[in-house]
Amino acid sequence: MWHNSQCCFCDVMPVTATAVPRRPVFPFAAIVGQDEMKLSLLLNVIDPKIGGVMIMGDRGTGKSTTIRALADLLPEIEVVADDPFNSHPSDPDLMSDAVKVAVAAGEPIHTIKKKVPMVDLPLGATEDRVCGTIDIEKALAEGVKAFEPGLLAKANRGILYVDEVNLLDDHLVDVLLDAAASGWNTVEREGISIRHPARFVLVGSGNPEEGELRPQLLDRFGMHAEIRTVKDPTLRVEIVEQRSQFDQNPEAFLAKYQAQQEALQAKLVAAQALLPKVTIDHELRVKISQVCAELDVDGLRGDIVTNRAAKALAAFEGRTEVTVEDIARVIVLCLRHRLRKDPLESIDSGYKVGKVFQEVFGVEIAT
Numbered sequence: 001m002w003h004n005s006q007c008c009f010c011d012v013m014p015v016t017a018t019a020v021p022r023r024p025v026f027p028f029a030a031i032v033g034q035d036e037m038k039l040s041l042l043l044n045v046i047d048p049k050i051g052g053v054m055i056m057g058d059r060g061t062g063k064s065t066t067i068r069a070l071a072d073l074l075p076e077i078e079v080v081a082d083d084p085f086n087s088h089p090s091d092p093d094l095m096s097d098a099v100k101v102a103v104a105a106g107e108p109i110h111t112i113k114k115k116v117p118m119v120d121l122p123l124g125a126t127e128d129r130v131c132g133t134i135d136i137e138k139a140l141a142e143g144v145k146a147f148e149p150g151l152l153a154k155a156n157r158g159i160l161y162v163d164e165v166n167l168l169d170d171h172l173v174d175v176l177l178d179a180a181a182s183g184w185n186t187v188e189r190e191g192i193s194i195r196h197p198a199r200f201v202l203v204g205s206g207n208p209e210e211g212e213l214r215p216q217l218l219d220r221f222g223m224h225a226e227i228r229t230v231k232d233p234t235l236r237v238e239i240v241e242q243r244s245q246f247d248q249n250p251e252a253f254l255a256k257y258q259a260q261q262e263a264l265q266a267k268l269v270a271a272q273a274l275l276p277k278v279t280i281d282h283e284l285r286v287k288i289s290q291v292c293a294e295l296d297v298d299g300l301r302g303d304i305v306t307n308r309a310a311k312a313l314a315a316f317e318g319r320t321e322v323t324v325e326d327i328a329r330v331i332v333l334c335l336r337h338r339l340r341k342d343p344l345e346s347i348d349s350g351y352k353v354g355k356v357f358q359e360v361f362g363v364e365i366a367t
Contacts, residue, residue, distance in 0.1 A: 024254060026243075029260035041053060046312040047312040050308045052203060056224070064161070072115070076114060079157070080099050086158065094156070097196070119159070121162045121176075134148075157200070163206075164210065167211065180202040183197060185197075297338045297339065305334045306331055328361070
């Protein structure tokens with residue numbers, strides 16, 4: 001029986017001890033503040049079709065720590081053993097062609113459990129390193145498709161993190177966004193074509209002082225979170241103390257947050273299962289589109305992503321109907337990066353989205 005799910009993390013099981021000792025990762029449940037970033041990441045895990053997150057903000061605000069913590073929080077997934085693409089043993093949308101052929105032939109499929117992959121894309125990566133390469137000489141000499149998988153293969157069913165994405169070559173960003181949107185990576189060379197599943201949550205981060213992404217690329221990220229350095233001295237002390245405790249005794253610190261981690265993990269699993277049942281009233285969908293129209297948002301991505309994010313939030317809260325409050329919590333994250341930039345305007349784009357939302361829905365967004 002095929003298992004066809006909307007989410008690349010859906011086949012999840014309780015965390016089990018792994019034989020190989022892993023480096024301790026700061027627990028997601030212990031991260032203080034940065035609510036926009038945490039909410040955006042969690043919603044993308046519940047529904048990867050939201051289209052990823054662009055995180056813009058100051059240096060040293062815990063972007064990398066949070067993303068690694070999220071990957072570590074997620075339950076282990078079942079993958080086909082010795083498969084470079086983390087193929088799903090029963091979902092054809094998440095299988096490599098070789099596994100599909102083996103399944104169709106009735107061959108036994110051996111599986112293993114592994115942590116959700118978290119792949120860091122280095123700034124200087126080449127297209128071959130990202131997409132993979134075809135060994136033409138071997139293909140011609142031996143008549144086989146010799147493919148060396150790239151980072152997109154490793155990221156299948158996981159998280160692909162690109163730090164300083166605004167400094168990455170535009171062509172590479174395009175490749176990443178295309179793969180994230182389609183769920184497949186295709187490599188073609190000298191008439192030979194190979195494709196494999198590449199279903200991942202794309203997370204980009206950057207510092208706006210070092211340059212913005214082109215609007216055409218920025219628009220293709222599902223959500224946009226802004227993070228700032230914490231100003232409250234008490235909160236800063238709490239963050240520093242937590243980090244010190246973790247560095248001094250990681251095991252004790254992890255044990256302290258284990259119950260919260262397990263509760264959050266169970267909440268994510270439940271949300272993924274509930275998501276297909278979540279509905280959004282027609283009137284609310286019309287109002288979302290009215291907000292997008294009044295903000296002069298190009299295309300329909302803003303409408304689609306806001307609907308998806310609101311549904312994911314309702315599922316996360318354990319509900320099957322989207323409320324106005326759900327929309328209020330996600331609409332700025334989904335639309336602020338889609339507004340046309342006026343260099344002479346000093347008004348924050350998030351404020352503009354909130355103002356129009358209030359006019360259309362008659363509800364103020366809580367700050």
